Amino acid sequence: MAYNFKIMTNNELVFEKYGNEYEVDYKPGTYEELLLRVRTEVHNGAKLLTHPLSGSIKPNETPFKTVYLKKGKGPLHLDFDSVEMIENAIITAKKFKIRFPVMPDYIKADFALIDLSLMESALPAATQA
Numbered sequence: 001m002a003y004n005f006k007i008m009t010n011n012e013l014v015f016e017k018y019g020n021e022y023e024v025d026y027k028p029g030t031y032e033e034l035l036l037r038v039r040t041e042v043h044n045g046a047k048l049l050t051h052p053l054s055g056s057i058k059p060n061e062t063p064f065k066t067v068y069l070k071k072g073k074g075p076l077h078l079d080f081d082s083v084e085m086i087e088n089a090i091i092t093a094k095k096f097k098i099r100f101p102v103m104p105d106y107i108k109a110d111f112a113l114i115d116l117s118l119m120e121s122a123l124p125a126a127t128q129a
Helices: 010-018 031-043 080-095 105-128
Strands: 003-010 025-026 068-070
Touching: 003 010, 003 031, 003 105, 010 025, 010 105, 031 068, 031 080, 068 105
Parallel strands: 003 025
Antiparallel strands: 003 068
């Protein structure tokens, strides 16, 4: 089945679990790098389906983020709400100093699992987009 959304993430767990079922754009990197990749998609006409700062964990506390995007029709079809949302998310993320620059693997695994759980809770709505 073809879906009209894509998943962008820096969380390998999301890619491993859903990469064969959905379009998952996975690339390792920082939270901010993920937001910049999302911004490129939004500037090319994609629409945010989930907020880039969703969840109760601040961007400086977790290394992982997953965002849903409705596939775009090209840069001439910008969703201005999405543009504003991603630009504000990037500004907000830059305000925070990374709280845990060196994080043990077992803590990273916990944050990856939290991000996966948040992603899964939004999946039913995204499949209806």
